[in-house]
Amino acid sequence: MERTTDKPIRLHVGSGRHYWPGFTNVDSNSDADVMSDVRKLDFKTDSVSEIHAIHVVEHVPRLDIESMLFEWHRVLKPGGKVCIEVPCMNKIAQNIVNGEKNMRLTLLGIFGDPRDPLPDMMHQWCYTKEELHDILDRTGFTSIQIMEPDFHMQERDMRIEACTPC
Secondary structure (H helix, E strand, O other), X not given: OOEOOOOOOEEEEOOOOOOOOOXXXXXXXXXXXXXXXXXXXXXXXOOEEEEEEEOOHHXXXXXXXXXXXXXXXXXXXXXXXXXXXXXXXXXXXXXXXXXXXXXXXXHHHHHOOOOOOOHHHOOOOOEOHHHXXXXXXXXXXXXXXXXXXXXXXXXOEEEEEEEOOO
């Protein structure tokens, strides 16, 4: 059953237990507002204003990313916005070359933390700025901007914002 409402819909996908006011929190966790796999959203075409994915894309298998982004594109309204934050392979590689010893800035950004008991918390892929930009472009997003993250670690992560065409 697809969801519909007259209010603007803003999704926080892969929310885990981090609930944002004013957003519909979507996660495979049963405590979420909407329990769903982030790769297949139960929303009508052109019904969502924004999608925010903060440290979730790296947990999705690489071969599923383009179909997931096509799905997100489908549910976003024309001019809708997607915001993604992930570890940045460009920054991680530079940290390694520079001799960084803090594993949170290097290996944990690539692989995830093996101490976490939940298998879904391991990383499936680590994106370069160029690769994620190209994938968003191939899946029909426009106005793609790479910037510093709002969450987590500026020394390791990136934020990328894009829109659906108007």
